[in-house]
Amino acid sequence: MNNSNLSRADLSNTILRWVDFSGADLSHADLSDADLAAEHAIKKTSFSNANLQQARFDRSNLSGADLRNADLTGASMLQATLDNADLSEATWHDSSVCSWPSIGQCITEQESLKVVIELQQDEQIIDLFQ
Numbered sequence: 001m002n003n004s005n006l007s008r009a010d011l012s013n014t015i016l017r018w019v020d021f022s023g024a025d026l027s028h029a030d031l032s033d034a035d036l037a038a039e040h041a042i043k044k045t046s047f048s049n050a051n052l053q054q055a056r057f058d059r060s061n062l063s064g065a066d067l068r069n070a071d072l073t074g075a076s077m078l079q080a081t082l083d084n085a086d087l088s089e090a091t092w093h094d095s096s097v098c099s100w101p102s103i104g105q106c107i108t109e110q111e112s113l114k115v116v117i118e119l120q121q122d123e124q125i126i127d128l129f130q
Contacts, residue, residue, distance in 0.1 A: 012051075021045045027066075031055045037076070 003023040012030045017038040027048040036042065037058035044064040052067075054074045063083040067090045075093045087102040098106040 026050050036060055 002020050004021075005025045006021075006029055007025050007027050009026065009029045011026075011034050012032045013034065014031075015035045016031075017035060019036070020042075021036075022043045022045060025046045027046045028050060029047070030051045031047075032051050032053040032055065034052075035056045037056040038060060042057075042060050042062050042065060044066075045062070046066040047070045048066045048068045050067075050070045052070050052072045052075050054076075055072070056076045057080045058076050058078040059080065061081040062085050063081055065082075065085045067085055067087050069089045070087075071091045072093050073091050073095050077093060082104050084104055087098040087104075087106045088100040090098045090102070090106065092098055092106040092108075096106070096108045099109045101107075
């Protein structure tokens with residue numbers, strides 16, 4: 001499955017443990033209720049716009065994966081590695097939507113706003129000391 005084109009594939013309700021999807025294109029695929037939990041790499045895989053509802057990615061290495069606009073509602077991501085994974089505009093496992101850009105972690109609009117406010121406050125503090 002390495003570097004395969006599985007765009008629009010229906011892999012729902014399947015057990016896919018130990019399948020190496022590294023570099024594969026699973027954009028627009030349906031992996032709802034699929035079990036991909038394993039201690040292996042799914043690096044640099046495109047899951048953009050994929051239905052990943054209830055999928056299990058426990059202990060999977062999703063480093064560099066493209067998860068833009070993917071639906072991860074109810075997905076299990078326990079101990080999953082998301083280094084440099086693009087989660088922009090994805091629906092996260094708790095049904096919140098990741099803002100753009102969300103690289104390596106899901107940053108919600110509320111969290112993004114909090115960071116902006118904190119940065120503005122830091123700038124004001126710096127201005128006071130100058």
